[in-house]
Amino acid sequence: MATGQIFSRNTQALFYNYKQLPIQRMLDFDFLCGRETPSVAGIINPGSEGFQKLFFGQEEIAIPVHSTIEAACAAHPTADVFINFASFRSAAASSMSALKQHTIRVIAIIAEGVPESDTKQLIAYARANNKVVIGPSTVGGIQAGAFKIGDTAGTIDNIIQCKLYRPGSVGFVSKSGGMSNELYNTIARVTDGIYEGIAIGGDVFPGSTLSDHVLRFNNIPQVKMIVVLGELGGRDEYSLVEALKEGKIHKPVVAWVSGTCARLFKSEVQFGHAGAKSGGELESAQVKNQALRDAGAVVPTSYEAFETAIKETFEKLVEEGKISPVPEIKPPQIPEDLKYAIKSGKVRAPTHIISTISDDRGDEPCYAGVPMSTIVQSGFGVGDVISLLWFKRSLPRYCTQFIEICIMLCADHGPCVSGAHNTIVTARAGKDLVSSLVSGLLTIGPRFGGAIDDAARYFKDAYEKGLTPYEFVEGMKKKGIRVPGIGHRIKSRDNRDKRVELLQKYAHTHFPSVKYMEYAVQVETYTLSKANNLVLNVDGAIGSLFLDLLAGSGMFSKQEIDEIVEIGYLNGLFVLARSIGLIGHTFDQKRLKQPLYRHPWEDVLYTK
Numbered sequence: 259m260a261t262g263q264i265f266s267r268n269t270q271a272l273f274y275n276y277k278q279l280p281i282q283r284m285l286d287f288d289f290l291c292g293r294e295t296p297s298v299a300g301i302i303n304p305g306s307e308g309f310q311k312l313f314f315g316q317e318e319i320a321i322p323v324h325s326t327i328e329a330a331c332a333a334h335p336t337a338d339v340f341i342n343f344a345s346f347r348s349a350a351a352s353s354m355s356a357l358k359q360h361t362i363r364v365i366a367i368i369a370e371g372v373p374e375s376d377t378k379q380l381i382a383y384a385r386a387n388n389k390v391v392i393g394p395s396t397v398g399g400i401q402a403g404a405f406k407i408g409d410t411a412g413t414i415d416n417i418i419q420c421k422l423y424r425p426g427s428v429g430f431v432s433k434s435g436g437m438s439n440e441l442y443n444t445i446a447r448v449t450d451g452i453y454e455g456i457a458i459g460g461d462v463f464p465g466s467t468l469s470d471h472v473l474r475f476n477n478i479p480q481v482k483m484i485v486v487l488g489e490l491g492g493r494d495e496y497s498l499v500e501a502l503k504e505g506k507i508h509k510p511v512v513a514w515v516s517g518t519c520a521r522l523f524k525s526e527v528q529f530g531h532a533g534a535k536s537g538g539e540l541e542s543a544q545v546k547n548q549a550l551r552d553a554g555a556v557v558p559t560s561y562e563a564f565e566t567a568i569k570e571t572f573e574k575l576v577e578e579g580k581i582s583p584v585p586e587i588k589p590p591q592i593p594e595d596l597k598y599a600i601k602s603g604k605v606r607a608p609t610h611i612i613s614t615i616s617d618d619r620g621d622e623p624c625y626a627g628v629p630m631s632t633i634v635q636s637g638f639g640v641g642d643v644i645s646l647l648w649f650k651r652s653l654p655r656y657c658t659q660f661i662e663i664c665i666m667l668c669a670d671h672g673p674c675v676s677g678a679h680n681t682i683v684t685a686r687a688g689k690d691l692v693s694s695l696v697s698g699l700l701t702i703g704p705r706f707g708g709a710i711d712d713a714a715r716y717f718k719d720a721y722e723k724g725l726t727p728y729e730f731v732e733g734m735k736k737k738g739i740r741v742p743g744i745g746h747r748i749k750s751r752d753n754r755d756k757r758v759e760l761l762q763k764y765a766h767t768h769f770p771s772v773k774y775m776e777y778a779v780q781v782e783t784y785t786l787s788k789a790n791n792l793v794l795n796v797d798g799a800i801g802s803l804f805l806d807l808l809a810g811s812g813m814f815s816k817q818e819i820d821e822i823v824e825i826g827y828l829n830g831l832f833v834l835a836r837s838i839g840l841i842g843h844t845f846d847q848k849r850l851k852q853p854l855y856r857h858p859w860e861d862v863l864y865t866k
């Protein structure tokens with residue numbers, strides 16, 4: 259293992275597996291410490307590339323995302339720490355790949371449950387190549403005021419309380435990540451704070467050991483005293499005992515091995531970590547504490563006395579003039595994330611979208627306030643769903659049935675109409691469903707299928723003004739506007755559109771009034787006197803009948819009806835209905851494996 263410093267204020271890391279929160283915590287820590295460069299140089303997210311936006315203080319920064327470790331190391335040759343947030347299944351393989359990169363010097367493996375045989379291989383490779391492994395099963399480590407791994411030391415509030423934004427004089431190493439948070443706090447209370455803290459992880463075979471880090475701290479001039487928190491199980495503490503006995507450590511060591519309570523249990527006890535189990539006598543907390551005491555470490559008689567032992571050791575060093583406690587500084591304030599500030603009621607922020615028709619935030623989605631289960635249990639149909647989402651109210655059954663009839667009747671009108679033709683050509687050009695559908699839908703407009711709104715607008719206006727069919731049609735002609743809802747390419751006086759007849763029949767039976775439709779029929783009578791094909795077409799029939807539905811149902815105010823007509827809801831019925839047919843045409847062409855369409859020359863008039 260390398261000796262001395264492994265991190266500095268310029269250390270940058272590559273972060274494996276995108277995890278927003280720990281990365282943001284690292285960047286917040288950087289800001290707190292007044293770092294000029296973010297400590298995360300790049301993110302490796304296997305299979306994806308690009309950038310991730312994160313905050314560096316108040317500013318947003320874009321951190322590059324790489325799909326492979328090799329690409330990330332090549333792009334960020336000065337980033338020498340690899341923070342591995344892979345799962346226990348892939349942590350070993352990705353860690354080994356990282357160790358093999360010449361730019362990587364230190365790796366931290368967060369996953370718990372990495373197979374011990376894999377860890378041993380990682381340790382062997384790292385030792386042979388003079389690299390440092392922290393973990394597996396670790397929260398990481400921190401150099402106060404300089405660099406922090408992932409979630410080490412918890413929230414920003416905790417980091418501030420533990421004064422980790424600036425270096426102190428204590429080197430601290432622990433097996434447990436959770437307990438290291440506790441000790442950061444203790445050490446901050448009774449000393450001038452942490453210089454560096456490492457949690458080596460609770461596995462039986464940690465990538466680096468307690469003594470590895472103690473020996474390293476011994477070589478860091480800024481570290482004046484060392485605090486060690488071991489735990490029962492394993493023999494790691496004995497290499498520290500040896501180092502102390504051999505006089506390799508010149509700085510005071512205050513140590514405690516937790517797990518003394520294991521003796522209270524009658525059988526072998528396994529604590530939280532894989533390595534923390536009461537095995538033979540030598541692995542017990544009591545014997546390890548005594549061995550450390552005998553080797554010269556300051557070892558209290560209980561965990562409760564640990565704080566006092568640290569305090570007294572620190573104060574002695576101050577008295578001896580070996581430590582001049584660092585002057586206190588005020589860290590900058592980290593801007594609070596908007597979502598948390600809103601949640602706590604500290605700020606309010608304007609929303610950017612307003613929505614009134616549906617809500618998916620509760621237990622089940624609601625359409626206009628009606629829960630999905632009610633929609634299903636009450637036997638609602640598509641017409642009911644349309645009335646909730648378009649008109650924001652439940653319409654009577656005869657209205658929703660009329661909507662459903664419109665949809666059924668307009669779902670398709672053969673392959674020769676504009677929309678279907680476009681869809682067929684597009685599907686045969688090898689395009690996907692959505693492209694084929696959209697290409698057909700884009701033909702819907704004033705001539706094809708999209709005349710329903712205008713038909714409703716003009717019929718309503720003419721009816722309300724009391725215009726005779728003659729005045730209305732001739733007035734439109736003078737303005738050069740074709741009457742929307744009148745005329746068809748193949749339907750005529752002698753070949754009536756069955757759909758129009760069916761809609762009219764339904765309305766006659768169920769609607770309280772059909773005054774707008776009757777007016778449209780009078781207009782048709784007049785236009786048919788001009789030309790055989792100027793029939794009331796399906797757009798005209800739906801447009802006029804929907805006016806009757808709106809006016810006759812008693813569910814809409816006059817103002818609401820005017821708004822519906824003005825906004826133009828009704829072409830939506832044709833768009834929705836014809837989508838069904840256009841999707842069918844797409845599938846049909848794909849099923850038939852039809853080749854690229856090319857229009858025949860014979861069907862084109864080439865002229866100058």
Ligand code: Q5B
Nearest residue numbers: 671675705706707709740741742743744745746747795797
């Ligand atoms: N003339 C539909 O025209 C069509 C007139 C008119 C006064 C009129 C035409 C039109 C209004 C728009 C409309 C919906 C383009 C149609 C639909 C869905 C579909 C389709 C399908 C399906 C047909 C001949 C003479 C000219 C014109 C005059 C024509 N329409 N005058 N008001 N409305 N209608 N669209 O046959 O004196 O010779 O110059 O624009 O309601 O799209 O099945 O195919 O389900 O898919 O091409 O049903 O009526 O007639 O253009 O040769 O005109 O009649 O001014 O007079 P045509 P043109 P003149 S339903």
